[in-house]
Amino acid sequence: MKRDAALSPPPGGALAPAARRGWLGELCSGWGFVERNFRLIRRYAAWEVAEQFYNVVNALTIALIGVAQGPEVVLYLTVGALLWGFLSVIFMEVATSVQWERWEGTIESTFMAPIHRLTFLLGTSAWAVLYGLVRTSVVLGAVALFFRMDLSRANLGAALLVLVVSSFSFIGLGLIAAVLPLLSPEKGAQATHIIQGVLLLISGVYYEIDALPAWLQPLSWISPATYTLRDVRRAVLHGATVGQLAPDLLRLGLFALVMIPLGYAVFATAERYALRKGLLKRNG
Amino acid sequence: MADGHTAGPAIEARSLRRVFQERRRGRVVKEHVALDGIDLEVRPGECFGLLGANGAGKTTLIKILCTLLLPTSGEARVLGMDVQREPAAIRRRINMVSGGEHSGYGILTVRESLWLFSQLYGLSNAEAFQRIDRLLKMVDLDGSVRVNKLSTGMRQKMNFARGFLNEPDVLFLDEPTLGLDVQTARRLRSFVREWVEERRKTVLLTTHYMMEADEICDRVAIISGGRILACDTPANLKRGLRQERVVRLELAGGAVAEAAAGVTRGDAAGGAARGGTGGAADVLRRAVQDVPGVRRVTLSALDGRVSARVHVESDGVLVQLVSTIAELGFDLHGLEKQDPTLEDVFLALTGRRLDDEGGAVGR
Numbered sequence: 001m002k003r004d005a006a007l008s009p010p011p012g013g014a015l016a017p018a019a020r021r022g023w024l025g026e027l028c029s030g031w032g033f034v035e036r037n038f039r040l041i042r043r044y045a046a047w048e049v050a051e052q053f054y055n056v057v058n059a060l061t062i063a064l065i066g067v068a069q070g071p072e073v074v075l076y077l078t079v080g081a082l083l084w085g086f087l088s089v090i091f092m093e094v095a096t097s098v099q100w101e102r103w104e105g106t107i108e109s110t111f112m113a114p115i116h117r118l119t120f121l122l123g124t125s126a127w128a129v130l131y132g133l134v135r136t137s138v139v140l141g142a143v144a145l146f147f148r149m150d151l152s153r154a155n156l157g158a159a160l161l162v163l164v165v166s167s168f169s170f171i172g173l174g175l176i177a178a179v180l181p182l183l184s185p186e187k188g189a190q191a192t193h194i195i196q197g198v199l200l201l202i203s204g205v206y207y208e209i210d211a212l213p214a215w216l217q218p219l220s221w222i223s224p225a226t227y228t229l230r231d232v233r234r235a236v237l238h239g240a241t242v243g244q245l246a247p248d249l250l251r252l253g254l255f256a257l258v259m260i261p262l263g264y265a266v267f268a269t270a271e272r273y274a275l276r277k278g279l280l281k282r283n284g
Numbered sequence: 285m286a287d288g289h290t291a292g293p294a295i296e297a298r299s300l301r302r303v304f305q306e307r308r309r310g311r312v313v314k315e316h317v318a319l320d321g322i323d324l325e326v327r328p329g330e331c332f333g334l335l336g337a338n339g340a341g342k343t344t345l346i347k348i349l350c351t352l353l354l355p356t357s358g359e360a361r362v363l364g365m366d367v368q369r370e371p372a373a374i375r376r377r378i379n380m381v382s383g384g385e386h387s388g389y390g391i392l393t394v395r396e397s398l399w400l401f402s403q404l405y406g407l408s409n410a411e412a413f414q415r416i417d418r419l420l421k422m423v424d425l426d427g428s429v430r431v432n433k434l435s436t437g438m439r440q441k442m443n444f445a446r447g448f449l450n451e452p453d454v455l456f457l458d459e460p461t462l463g464l465d466v467q468t469a470r471r472l473r474s475f476v477r478e479w480v481e482e483r484r485k486t487v488l489l490t491t492h493y494m495m496e497a498d499e500i501c502d503r504v505a506i507i508s509g510g511r512i513l514a515c516d517t518p519a520n521l522k523r524g525l526r527q528e529r530v531v532r533l534e535l536a537g538g539a540v541a542e543a544a545a546g547v548t549r550g551d552a553a554g555g556a557a558r559g560g561t562g563g564a565a566d567v568l569r570r571a572v573q574d575v576p577g578v579r580r581v582t583l584s585a586l587d588g589r590v591s592a593r594v595h596v597e598s599d600g601v602l603v604q605l606v607s608t609i610a611e612l613g614f615d616l617h618g619l620e621k622q623d624p625t626l627e628d629v630f631l632a633l634t635g636r637r638l639d640d641e642g643g644a645v646g647r
């Protein structure tokens with residue numbers, strides 16, 4: 001955005017109601033959230049670099065565990081580290097969006113603004129996906145250089161498709177988790193972390209689901225990450241085609257189709273509850 | 285209002301009630317009645333003040349009108365639209381600023397921060413920056429400063445500018461000059477006044493500074509304990525007290541230093557509601573209060589001197605008053621008749637002073 005363009009004030013001119021309306025206005029406002037987060041990150045550039053460095057090292061150390069067992073295991077672990085990074089960025093960005101508004105003291109301004117709640121939620125989601133993609137690409141590039149990976153057998157197109165479809169189901173999951181900080185100013189953020197931890201445990205990020213105790217295994221079926229990991233690995237390690245992955249893609253798509261409207265409905269109900277209880281207020 | 289297609293009141297409340305429940309382990313242990321049947325009408329183009337002490341219910345009322353809180357019962361309308369049924373339509377035409385608000389993204393500049401808020405209202409970049417620069421000039425604030433480097437006053441100026449970004453038809457100002465220095469407060473007040481007059485906008489302002497309400501509000505409602513006790517123009521409210529005389533006595537000599545210290549400590553503050561501590565200030569207050577024909581006394585201290593504002597029924601009381609003060613060993617340094625202020629009106633209606641925190645729990 002050109003933020004410094006041509007801004008000398010007009011000599012006291014009357015203000016026309018120049019606000020864009022309708023879906024175009026909503027779209028612009030939604031993009032505003034993407035841009036807001038981008039600006040915040042740009043200001044925290046040093047932090048961002050430090051965090052990226054940590055992410056790269058984290059992925060490398062996990063991949064290094066597999067070196068003794070051969071390149072396939074290295075790739076298996078790398079995919080786990082990359083995907084988990086990507087999915088947890090999406091989940092956490094969406095899930096903590098309300099908490100951020102509280103911390104920054106902007107929750108009243110944001111909730112009082114004439115934008116559709118979906119605009120806020122989907123704007124945040126769009127940011128989360130973009131940010132997750134950039135972060136994951138950086139780590140992928142670094143890891144690929146480090147190990148000089150052989151991806152000749154991989155079906156990267158299919159892997160990307162899985163990633164895109166799973167993003168939506170993770171947004172849905174994030175929406176439901178975003179409700180917690182709305183309902184409980186004190187404990188909501190903690191609850192979000194617990195959910196993230198459970199997902200990490202049950203989704204088979206670094207191991208096959210069989211490794212889990214039998215009673216835990218059924219839980220993995222309800223985590224979209226389980227299918228994402230399985231399919232991306234099949235595409236990257238064994239070159240599975242979109243056709244072969246179709247059943248899981250369908251599952252992921254269905255998951256998104258249910259979770260996003262459900263997430264929104266839960267959010268709308270929770271907002272109504274917050275209005276009734278007087279929970280829309282700043283923290284600290 | 286610019287388009288004038290709502291002929292009725294700009295803001296309207298009918299039997300508005302709001303109860304907060306305090307729960308422990310899911311069970312309601314206590315109920316706070318924040319608003320206890322508010323009836324209110326603010327006309328388009330009016331700057332309306334809600335004057336009340338801490339905990340009176342001012343913020344609760346504003347939040348309901350801004351669609352950030354639902355009423356427990358009763359009705360509220362803004363620009364003819366119901367706050368419960370049409371919040372989206374209301375939001376397009378209002379904005380709210382609250383004093384002492386610590387909001388905005390610390391690491392961004394003032395200008396960037398305001399730009400982000402403008403995006404919530406669908407302004408194009410060019411339009412947004414134009415408005416922002418105009419508003420920053422108006423409130424006299426440098427837009428290139430980072431938000432976390434702002435002083436309290438500067439931060440409040442930024443919040444203030446945010447409130448005008450979308451050119452709202454109704455603007456809610458919740459204690460907008462809280463903690464500001466006198467000059468900044470005056471500047472912002474005159475800005476609001478001009479804005480209301482030039483653009484025919486409606487402002488609902490809450491405050492516990494009686495000067496503020498007196499200076500810029502067309503009408504003032506006095507609110508206490510979640511009820512509106514009186515509502516009229518400042519002049520009419522004060523005229524209601526006209527049958528009373530208010531005199532100001534400047535005291536010196538005798539125990540005045542001790543009394544002044546006592547007043548500063550708060551021994552005799554708060555009028556009749558408090559038990560005495562037996563200090564010189566308290567002795568003075570009681571003695572004056574006991575003079576027949578005296579209605580109320582407030583003491584204040586400045587530079588080691590004490591002045592007493594005394595409401596009396598008639599001029600005849602003054603003779604006895606002066607001799608009582610002499611008996612206590614004070615010199616009468618000055619005596620001046622005064623017009624009642626909104627503070628006096630508040631005191632007459634509630635028995636409390638505006639800055640009296642008594643009974644207010646939390647903030």
Ligand SMILES: Nc1ncnc2c1ncn2[C@@H]1O[C@H](COP(=O)(O)OP(=O)(O)O)[C@@H](O)[C@H]1O
Nearest residue numbers: 278304316318337338339340341342343344645
């Ligand atoms: N969210 C809340 N939960 C519980 N009590 C509240 C809440 N908000 C306000 N109150 C109570 O309602 C009363 C009125 O508060 P408020 O409207 O903030 O007063 P004012 O703005 O005039 O100082 C106070 O007693 C306050 O403790």
Ligand SMILES: [Mg+2]
Nearest residue numbers: 342343458459
């Ligand atoms: Mg308040």
